[in-house]
Amino acid sequence: MTANPSKTTSPDTTNGKGAIAPGPEGEVMRGARVLVESLLQEGVELMFGYPGGAILHVYDELHLQSERINHVLVRHEQGAVHAAEGYAQATGKVGVCLVTSGPGATNVVTGLANALSDSTPIVVITGQVLTTAIGNDAFQEADVVGITRPCTKYNYLVKRVEDIAPTIKEAFYLARTGRPGPVLVDLPKDITAAECAFHYPESVSIPSYKPTVRGHTRQVKKAVELMRSTEKTILYVGGGVVASGANAELKELADKLNLPVTPTLMGLGCYPPGHQQCLGMLGMHGTYAANMSMAEADLIVAIGSRFDDRVTGAIENFAVNAKKIHVDIDPTSVNKSVAVDIPIVGDAKTVMQQMLDAIGDDPAPERKEWWNTLTTWKRDFPLAYKDRSDTIMPQRLFEELADLTKGEYICTTDVGQHQMWAAQYYPADDGRKWITSGGLGTMGFGLPAAMGAALSGTKDPVICVTGDGSFQMCIQELATCVHEDLNVKIIIMNNNFLGMVRQWQELFYSRRYSSVGMKYFPDFAKIAEAYGATGLRAETPEELRGVLEKGFDTPGTVIMDIIVTKEANVYPMIPAGAAHYELAMDPEVYPPTTPESK
Amino acid sequence: MTEPTRHIVSILVEDSPGELARIVGLFSGRGFNIDSLAVNRTTEPRMSRVVLVTRADEKVIEQITKQLNKLIRVHKVIQHPQGTLERELVVLTLRCQNAKSREDIERICKLTGARTITYTAADFTVELTANAAKVDDFIELCRPLGIRQMVRSAPVAFGKPGESAESDTFEATA
Numbered sequence: 001m002t003a004n005p006s007k008t009t010s011p012d013t014t015n016g017k018g019a020i021a022p023g024p025e026g027e028v029m030r031g032a033r034v035l036v037e038s039l040l041q042e043g044v045e046l047m048f049g050y051p052g053g054a055i056l057h058v059y060d061e062l063h064l065q066s067e068r069i070n071h072v073l074v075r076h077e078q079g080a081v082h083a084a085e086g087y088a089q090a091t092g093k094v095g096v097c098l099v100t101s102g103p104g105a106t107n108v109v110t111g112l113a114n115a116l117s118d119s120t121p122i123v124v125i126t127g128q129v130l131t132t133a134i135g136n137d138a139f140q141e142a143d144v145v146g147i148t149r150p151c152t153k154y155n156y157l158v159k160r161v162e163d164i165a166p167t168i169k170e171a172f173y174l175a176r177t178g179r180p181g182p183v184l185v186d187l188p189k190d191i192t193a194a195e196c197a198f199h200y201p202e203s204v205s206i207p208s209y210k211p212t213v214r215g216h217t218r219q220v221k222k223a224v225e226l227m228r229s230t231e232k233t234i235l236y237v238g239g240g241v242v243a244s245g246a247n248a249e250l251k252e253l254a255d256k257l258n259l260p261v262t263p264t265l266m267g268l269g270c271y272p273p274g275h276q277q278c279l280g281m282l283g284m285h286g287t288y289a290a291n292m293s294m295a296e297a298d299l300i301v302a303i304g305s306r307f308d309d310r311v312t313g314a315i316e317n318f319a320v321n322a323k324k325i326h327v328d329i330d331p332t333s334v335n336k337s338v339a340v341d342i343p344i345v346g347d348a349k350t351v352m353q354q355m356l357d358a359i360g361d362d363p364a365p366e367r368k369e370w371w372n373t374l375t376t377w378k379r380d381f382p383l384a385y386k387d388r389s390d391t392i393m394p395q396r397l398f399e400e401l402a403d404l405t406k407g408e409y410i411c412t413t414d415v416g417q418h419q420m421w422a423a424q425y426y427p428a429d430d431g432r433k434w435i436t437s438g439g440l441g442t443m444g445f446g447l448p449a450a451m452g453a454a455l456s457g458t459k460d461p462v463i464c465v466t467g468d469g470s471f472q473m474c475i476q477e478l479a480t481c482v483h484e485d486l487n488v489k490i491i492i493m494n495n496n497f498l499g500m501v502r503q504w505q506e507l508f509y510s511r512r513y514s515s516v517g518m519k520y521f522p523d524f525a526k527i528a529e530a531y532g533a534t535g536l537r538a539e540t541p542e543e544l545r546g547v548l549e550k551g552f553d554t555p556g557t558v559i560m561d562i563i564v565t566k567e568a569n570v571y572p573m574i575p576a577g578a579a580h581y582e583l584a585m586d587p588e589v590y591p592p593t594t595p596e597s598k
Numbered sequence: 599m600t601e602p603t604r605h606i607v608s609i610l611v612e613d614s615p616g617e618l619a620r621i622v623g624l625f626s627g628r629g630f631n632i633d634s635l636a637v638n639r640t641t642e643p644r645m646s647r648v649v650l651v652t653r654a655d656e657k658v659i660e661q662i663t664k665q666l667n668k669l670i671r672v673h674k675v676i677q678h679p680q681g682t683l684e685r686e687l688v689v690l691t692l693r694c695q696n697a698k699s700r701e702d703i704e705r706i707c708k709l710t711g712a713r714t715i716t717y718t719a720a721d722f723t724v725e726l727t728a729n730a731a732k733v734d735d736f737i738e739l740c741r742p743l744g745i746r747q748m749v750r751s752a753p754v755a756f757g758k759p760g761e762s763a764e765s766d767t768f769e770a771t772a
């Protein structure tokens with residue numbers, strides 16, 4: 001995805017696919033067709049969208065070209081953009097979303113911000129009013145380029161039909177290279193009606209855009225030496241490793257230097273979760289071993305991660321004595337919140353390969369004491385909860401899910417407690433199988449993202465783990481799932497609360513539960529039926545396993561409404577603004593005196 | 599952490615709609631400050647130079663230059679060293695009702711290099727091009743005479759002639 005070292009030009013336009021049949025070079029056609037031909041040149045097979053006045057010419061063209069390109073009609077534009085994100089995260093290709101002007105475009109803003117936070121490559125095409133009407137407060141006019149400027153990697157307003165093809169070419173190039181992200185193309189209606197001869201450019205040249213892919217050789221060497229010579233070293237890896245497809249390099253690096261690995265929420269799956277060198281997730285709800293290792297390490301090696309505040313905790317207490325190496329493709333991520341000793345700007349995969357080359361066949365350091373400490377932490381403070389027989393504990397749900405699926409299926413989540421428990425327990429065996437809204441924390445992401453993932457070519461079911469709150473934010477996409485006959489298994493962790501907010505109100509606001517209890521709850525199983533999906537419910541621990549098994553055995557879209565205990569809390573937890581070593585463990589499992597703080 | 603100090607940053611950016619908005623939006627969106635801003639064409643076609651004055655500590659100015667560099671259509675960002683050559687324009691209309699104030703104005707102009715642009719029986723309009731500190735002093739010198747109107751531009755800055763090997767478009771184009 002970020003592999004083009006020549007940086008300014010990209011002869012490869014295949015969006016990850018094989019060779020593409022040449023477009024109808026030179027043929028005169030309307031702008032709408034130019035758009036579709038350009039998308040085909042980019043290897044687009046599928047897009048998600050919703051029609052409207054300003055984008056009608058394009059929809060007309062999609063009808064004519066329906067043999068060559070697929071369009072999935074969603075039920076809300078937010079669904080379209082999250083589906084494009086889910087598709088992109090599952091495949092590594094650029095996801096595409098098509099909507100109309102004004103309200104259609106404003107409905108995708110959340111998704112753009114989400115994709116920007118999580119560096120997801122998507123191209124969003126919005127219709128716009130006639131060029132002659134722009135600025136006149138026309139019907140369904142909004143300054144979409146203005147509104148989306150801060151939440152896209154780049155955006156365009158196309159003003160001439162001849163510019164459509166080069167703009168699409170550039171948009172895809174920008175979306176997938178460097179630090180990937182969302183690119184928006186605003187297309188006025190008259191431009192999609194106007195005609196020109198089709199010509200698709202072979203390469204892109206943006207002299208002012210040159211992502212650095214290879215790390216600075218001397219810095220890489222220095223980094224390797226420091227990693228070798230520092231006993232208490234930890235690899236802290238994030239979404240950048242997933243984006244650059246560097247699982248193998250990471251595994252080898254951890255092997256060759258005998259290093260512990262802790263992934264962030266966005267990095268889950270890029271390192272085998274069950275591996276003895278894996279400490280589990282890091283951050284606010286990360287494992288004891290992962291968080292303590294950050295507090296105790298003498299060297300933190302961040303790769304494709306960005307010292308997010310949910311990971312560092314209180315920045316002034318964050319790993320004060322540790323040296324830091326930071327590998328990231330985005331220079332602005334380096335030295336932003338945390339000062340680093342060895343910055344390396346570059347692509348995670350390329351830089352790790354450079355590190356491996358520098359290591360050669362040197363034997364791995366033993367790190368005996370460090371491993372002693374880490375294994376003790378892992379053994380003494382594992383993820384744990386007190387199970388109950390009268391009610392389903394949420395953690396039990398996720399343990400059963402893990403046991404049933406072995407982490408082999410793609411799993412998307414919404415945002416809240418269920419997301420954190422899924423992150424702790426779901427053993428995704430690949431980064432592209434774990435799809436969650438990390439940076440923005442967007443409730444409503446899960447179901448449409450699962451749709452996108454289900455259309456990514458996987459033959460397996462796609463799991464969507466959601467909460468009773470989040471699910472209702474994009475619930476309308478059930479219709480899309482059923483319409484497209486998608487193999488999506490929706491697991492609602494139903495606690496009758498906006499659980500994560502309730503947890504904070506319990507812990508930090510003396511249980512003053514303010515607007516977190518949803519008094520009225522729909523019957524989700526009946527909703528499933530009304531939409532033409534299958535609905536199941538489990539209310540007791542005895543029913544749980546059976547419902548899960550039945551759900552996965554039932555073809556098509558299934559809702560499993562799992563009624564869990566109402567007031568369970570996610571632990572471990574680093575309270576906002578506290579340091580790693582202040583992390584709180586589940587008081588029901590660990591007597592409140594442990595762990596001692598430093 | 600260092601104290602915030604004044605920095606002049608020159609940005610060479612493609613002259614297309616929205617690019618200035620991206621630069622300004624970056625500052626407002628990330629809580630960086632803009633003291634002043636000057637934009638104009640360069641010797642290169644379709645290329646604009648933005649000269650921006652900001653207050654920032656070391657960490658923030660590093661972020662500012664990196665974030666500017668990250669903008670897709672920004673070609674070059676130069677953080678000018680302290681003491682770089684800079685010029686701004688001030689135009690003042692001064693009260694002038696008698697021979698005494700006329701003499702005062704003449705004296706100040708001679709001393710500072712300011713010059714008269716136009717005058718009426720009641721006032722003189724003068725201009726000065728100088729660096730920010732000199733312009734400040736000039737305004738103070740004029741203040742006792744009575745300033746009826748003042749318009750001050752943002753500064754432009756450039757490397758010493760011959761020193762800027764960075765790019766043709768960044769050589770002093772006085």
Ligand SMILES: Cc1ncc(C[n+]2csc(CCOP(=O)(O)OP(=O)(O)O)c2C)c(N)n1
Binds near residue numbers: 414441442468
């Ligand atoms: C769009 C949006 N609005 C509000 C929030 C704030 N928020 C974070 S978690 C949460 C509660 C989520 O409740 P639910 O989906 O039921 O999940 P649970 O925490 O109970 O597992 C809320 C309201 C958010 N993340 N996103």
